[in-house]
Each structure stands twice: as C-alpha cells, then as structure tokens.
Amino acid sequence: MGRDHGGGIDAALAQHGGARADWLDLSTGINPLPYPVGRISPEAWTTLPDRAAQTALVKAARDFWQVPEGMEVLAAPGASALIARLPGLRTPGAVHIPAPTYNEHAASFCAHGWQVIDTRRAETPVQARVIVHPNNPTGRFYGVEDLDAPLTVIDESFCDVAPERSLVRHAVTPGVIVLKSFGKFWGLAGLRLGFAIGQRDDVNRLAEILGPWPVSGPALEIGARALCDLDWARETRLRLHKDAARLDEVMSRAGAEVVGGCALFRLYRVTSAALWQAKLAERRILGRVFPYAEDLIRLGLPGPDGWDRLEAAL
Numbered sequence: 001m002g003r004d005h006g007g008g009i010d011a012a013l014a015q016h017g018g019a020r021a022d023w024l025d026l027s028t029g030i031n032p033l034p035y036p037v038g039r040i041s042p043e044a045w046t047t048l049p050d051r052a053a054q055t056a057l058v059k060a061a062r063d064f065w066q067v068p069e070g071m072e073v074l075a076a077p078g079a080s081a082l083i084a085r086l087p088g089l090r091t092p093g094a095v096h097i098p099a100p101t102y103n104e105h106a107a108s109f110c111a112h113g114w115q116v117i118d119t120r121r122a123e124t125p126v127q128a129r130v131i132v133h134p135n136n137p138t139g140r141f142y143g144v145e146d147l148d149a150p151l152t153v154i155d156e157s158f159c160d161v162a163p164e165r166s167l168v169r170h171a172v173t174p175g176v177i178v179l180k181s182f183g184k185f186w187g188l189a190g191l192r193l194g195f196a197i198g199q200r201d202d203v204n205r206l207a208e209i210l211g212p213w214p215v216s217g218p219a220l221e222i223g224a225r226a227l228c229d230l231d232w233a234r235e236t237r238l239r240l241h242k243d244a245a246r247l248d249e250v251m252s253r254a255g256a257e258v259v260g261g262c263a264l265f266r267l268y269r270v271t272s273a274a275l276w277q278a279k280l281a282e283r284r285i286l287g288r289v290f291p292y293a294e295d296l297i298r299l300g301l302p303g304p305d306g307w308d309r310l311e312a313a314l
Helices: 009-016 042-046 051-064 079-089 104-111 168-172 200-210 217-227 230-253 273-282 307-313
Strands: 072-076 094-096 115-117 128-132 151-155 176-181 194-198 257-262 265-269 288-290 293-300
Touching (some): 072 079, 079 151, 079 176, 273 288
Parallel strands (some): 094 128
Antiparallel strands (some): 257 265
C-alpha cells in the first residue's frame, strides 16, 4: 500500500512548470507562520545530544500536553518514524482504521502483516485500532468509546489547535498510545520531531527500536524552547481559527461547500475536485484532492502573502 501526502510541489513543477518559489503550497496542513526558532547553540550541531537536552525536551512536552503522572514520553525523528514502527509492538491481526483518513497508518500496518479493515464489523474482532484525532481530512473528533482495542493508537498530529479535545489523559489505559507531531501546529515540518505518549512497556520498546540519539541536537533545543512558549501557542491558536474562518468565507463565495477540516486545513465539496486543482495549479497554487472522492478538495491556510493570490485565482 502506498503512502501519499500533501506537499507534492515536485510533481506540480513537472506537470505545470514554474520554479519552486513561484508556488503557493496549500496541499498540507502546516502552519504557514512557523515558530521563530531563534539562535541555536553551536554545541547542538557539533556534539552528540546529551541526556540533559533530552530530559529538558521531554519535561517541556510533559508539561505542555499535561501528560498523566507515570506515563512515558518518547521524542522521535517525526511522527512518521513512530507510525512506521508501532505495528511491530503486537502480533499481527486485524486493525480497524476508520475511513476516510490519510493512508500512512494503513501502509505501515500492512507492511507488518496486519489485515486492515476500514469499517467496524461485529464478526471481525480487532486487535488494534487507529484513530486520527482530529481526522485528516474530515476534521472528526473521537471519544473515549472509541478506545476499545487491545492496541489503540490516537494520532493527535493536528490536535494542538484544540487542546481541550485531546485524549492524552487516556494514555493511562493499557495499550493506548498517543502520537504528537511538531511539524503541523508549530509549522516546522522539516525539523522532524514527534512524540509517543503511553505506558512504560510500549514506549520503552519503541525507544529500543529507534536506538540511541533519535532526535538531533537542534531539534531537542528548538522543541524544548517552543513547547515552553505558551504565549506563542495561545496567540497562534487564535490566528489559525480566525484564518480558517476567513478561508471558509473565501471558498464559499467561490461556490465551494464547507464539509470539514480543522483550524490547520479545510475540506470543501465542489463539482469537480480535479478541475479545481488544475485551475488553481495554472495560477501556481497547489491544493489536495483524494482518489476516493471526486468532489472533495482540501486546502491549508495561506500565509499573509497568499490571500490575495488565492482570491484572485478563485
């Protein structure tokens, strides 16, 4: 099973031309105004990451996400690195991954020999369940009633826009593992930083699989700094929600129907998603369409310089 993502600028360049700098990439759910990383110490680049830096990052993550006492927090080189390894924590069986959602989880479980089912069937007991919370691309949030499989993965890559909806408090339940992504809300996807939160046995096994020094020195330093900056987080949430409402208004005026999403990306129903994507691409704007729905297009938020371009293209 393949893994497809937004951010396909290389393919857009090959098909439609232009230089990378010409394109406005709205195919991802990445904050267009990233956290200002500031100065990075020379030692972060030149020495192996020390235990103090790793401890500082984990403490910042524990405080920011209000991780329950006694639960373990593991920093990793991106949430994708954890997604690729999580299926190896259990003997393969049936895993329920509610559709539609992005296909990286299904691809990873398939690679480990699991049977992936996308709808609940009473006759098929499941040994694992993956819920993306909020879901990409629909924006659906889940509840505690969905945490009923022996291994339950809660992917909260986009949940930092709505921390009150987080299910991290349920990490105390055996078999529940919560994933966090640093690239979306903080807008630093290239930093490659993600987290797993859960009980000691599962998290320690993931740590052993990842090996020593999984996170770079600069990522440890920047991550700890950003997670401690609560003022930036509050202001960013307000801006993202305001910009999401603005995008809905712009798209509605152009004839699209708002059908889902969260404050980092929006999902719209249109007459022909492929046509909308092609027309936007003529103006060097990249949107996201899906093989399972001819009438759905997803857009991320433009940065300050992108709004006029998007409105003109529409």
